Amino acid sequence: MRRVAVIGVGDTEFGELWDSSFRDIGIKAGLSAVADANISADNIDALFVGNMSAGRFIEQEHIAALIGDYAGLARDNIPSTRIEAAGASGGLALRQGFIAVASGLHDIVVVGGAEKMTDVSDEESAVIQSSAADQEWETVLGATFPALHALIAKRHMHEYGTTREQLADVAVKNHRHGSLNPKAQFQREITRETVMSSPMVSSPLRMFDCAPSSDGAAAVVLCPLEQAKKYTEVPVEIVGSGQASDYLALHHRKDICTMEATKAAAKRAFAMASLAQKDVDLAEVHDNFTISEILAVEDLGFFKKGEGGKATEAGLTGLEGEIAVNTSGGLKARGDPIGATGLAQVVEIVTQLRGKAGKRQVKDAQVGLTHNVGGTGATAVVHIFRRA
Amino acid sequence: MATAPRFWRENPSRYNLVGIRCNSCGRYFFPRRAICPICHRKSVGKIEEVKLKGTGKIFSFTEVHDTLEELVLQKPYVVAMVEFDEGPKVTGQVIDCEASELQIGTPVRVTMRKLSEEGPSGIIHYGYKFVPVKEKAP
Numbered sequence: 001m002r003r004v005a006v007i008g009v010g011d012t013e014f015g016e017l018w019d020s021s022f023r024d025i026g027i028k029a030g031l032s033a034v035a036d037a038n039i040s041a042d043n044i045d046a047l048f049v050g051n052m053s054a055g056r057f058i059e060q061e062h063i064a065a066l067i068g069d070y071a072g073l074a075r076d077n078i079p080s081t082r083i084e085a086a087g088a089s090g091g092l093a094l095r096q097g098f099i100a101v102a103s104g105l106h107d108i109v110v111v112g113g114a115e116k117m118t119d120v121s122d123e124e125s126a127v128i129q130s131s132a133a134d135q136e137w138e139t140v141l142g143a144t145f146p147a148l149h150a151l152i153a154k155r156h157m158h159e160y161g162t163t164r165e166q167l168a169d170v171a172v173k174n175h176r177h178g179s180l181n182p183k184a185q186f187q188r189e190i191t192r193e194t195v196m197s198s199p200m201v202s203s204p205l206r207m208f209d210c211a212p213s214s215d216g217a218a219a220v221v222l223c224p225l226e227q228a229k230k231y232t233e234v235p236v237e238i239v240g241s242g243q244a245s246d247y248l249a250l251h252h253r254k255d256i257c258t259m260e261a262t263k264a265a266a267k268r269a270f271a272m273a274s275l276a277q278k279d280v281d282l283a284e285v286h287d288n289f290t291i292s293e294i295l296a297v298e299d300l301g302f303f304k305k306g307e308g309g310k311a312t313e314a315g316l317t318g319l320e321g322e323i324a325v326n327t328s329g330g331l332k333a334r335g336d337p338i339g340a341t342g343l344a345q346v347v348e349i350v351t352q353l354r355g356k357a358g359k360r361q362v363k364d365a366q367v368g369l370t371h372n373v374g375g376t377g378a379t380a381v382v383h384i385f386r387r388a
Numbered sequence: 389m390a391t392a393p394r395f396w397r398e399n400p401s402r403y404n405l406v407g408i409r410c411n412s413c414g415r416y417f418f419p420r421r422a423i424c425p426i427c428h429r430k431s432v433g434k435i436e437e438v439k440l441k442g443t444g445k446i447f448s449f450t451e452v453h454d455t456l457e458e459l460v461l462q463k464p465y466v467v468a469m470v471e472f473d474e475g476p477k478v479t480g481q482v483i484d485c486e487a488s489e490l491q492i493g494t495p496v497r498v499t500m501r502k503l504s505e506e507g508p509s510g511i512i513h514y515g516y517k518f519v520p521v522k523e524k525a526p
Contacts, residue, residue: 123457130456136398137419140503141480141515142452142459147467150450151479155469158448158492202467203451203487247425251469251477256448 001102005228005235005388008037008221009347014335015185017215022058022116026067029217030112037221038231041072045106047080050093050113051339056128058119067112086132087288089113090342091372091381098241101222113343114217125213132375134249146210146289148250148376150202153291156257162294164204166309168195170290171208173318174326178333180360185214185335209290214335218343225388234354240273240384242266250376261380262299262371269382277301281365282324282352284345286373287331296371297325324362327352342372342381353387392511402515405440405498407476416474442498444472451487458504470496470518481517495521
């Protein structure tokens with residue numbers, strides 16, 4: 001297996017981008033990653049695109065060909081493939097690109113992720129997002145996507161004494177980080193009070209416990225590590241890649257307070273990297289709800305099961321903490337354009353490992369991790385990156 | 389809007405709680421599956437359809453305030469994860485009570501109710517919901 005490096009990253013702003021279409025944002029992110037890698041379309045061997053539901057958000061399927069076309073790759077008939085795993089679509093697309101380069105099949109691969117969520121009403125968007133859960137045995141019976149996460153939160157509070165305040169602290173921290181990220185959807189700091197007085201969505205989760213709907217795209221360029229210095233002064237190596245699946249419906253899982261897929265994906269990624277949790281300086285984790293970040297920091301092995309809330313409250317996951325979690329603002333504050341999220345996480349980690357993260361820079365960052373989840377935990381993808 | 393067969397074909401499980409028992413390991417699963425996820429190939433030919441009793445306990449619950457369009461008239465409503473006495477867990481609404489009357493561990497039983505309807509002249513969907521089992525007076 002060949003070693004693989006990230007040589008270029010690019011993204012769009014995240015938010016309600018009324019002036020931009022799906023193809024506009026997809027191409028903008030892709031072109032910016034290609035420019036960052038100092039390559040041109042002539043160098044590209046393959047394209048992978050992470051996207052959850054263009055068919056329902058913009059009534060357009062076959063978006064791999066669409067993005068390849070408008071990226072200028074049609075003339076040379078460059079292969080383009082769409083990857084779907086609900087919220088983990090972006091992370092999984094990265095893994096497919098990684099496998100393609102590591103295997104020796106392709107040299108230069110562009111991996112993008114995009115979602116255009118605001119061309120449908122909020123009501124329709126909620127229906128589409130709920131399709132990441134089991135339609136026949138969860139959604140039809142009244143369990144919305146936030147309700148399923150509320151079931152996790154309620155049980156985690158019951159078993160481990162996690163408090164309502166600790167859930168709020170996740171959102172407060174991620175908004176603080178978002179306030180330092182000029183590309184974040186929300187750049188305003190909030191307080192515990194903001195979270196705890198916001199409208200109830202599904203008890204105990206309130207509006208500020210939930211990531212927003214967003215438009216946005218992000219992309220990266222991969223190549224074999226041994227060629228990376230041709231394109232960039234600071235290559236970032238993908239040293240570990242892990243993927244795992246679990247039962248689709250939440251109620252079938254072994255323990256709803258643990259995402260077994262996250263644990264398995266992390267175990268595989270750490271084994272490939274020959275690294276341990278203590279080696280990681282920063283992590284972008286899948287905080288689609290505040291409770292999700294608490295599970296993530298536990299299941300990734302940064303804190304013991306049940307200690308995620310306390311660790312957050314104690315500031316251990318902040319910029320100056322033991323491990324800086326969601327320095328970009330996370331899904332909560334940077335925004336969550338579903339298919340783009342897994343790639344936006346990579347853009348943040350690479351930016352940090354290059355030392356270019358400005359006010360939110362983690363000092364001397366050498367190793368970073370991304371964690372991307374589909375549904376309520378039926379898919380998880382973990383990648384580990386090191387400054388080469 | 390989906391056609392009627394999509395919903396009809398699930399009626400045995402939604403109306404009558406038909407799940408399976410794996411006669412290799414003795415575990416129950418709901419809804420039906422073709423193969424036991426624990427025993428794998430050993431379960432082939434040993435999957436038996438069974439009707440669950442419909443009694444269990446609340447494993448976790450939430451009061452839903454913001455929901456999908458077809459359910460807005462029901463809100464706020466309670467959704468629980470229920471652990472059946474036979475072992476499998478399911479997700480469904482808990483009705484005829486306030487969320488404040490419920491706790492993790494509250495005993496419940498199944499009841500057949502309307503789940504939703506697809507507009508004024510569309511299909512009406514029925515299925516299971518749960519009601520708390522009142523403690524008998526001493």
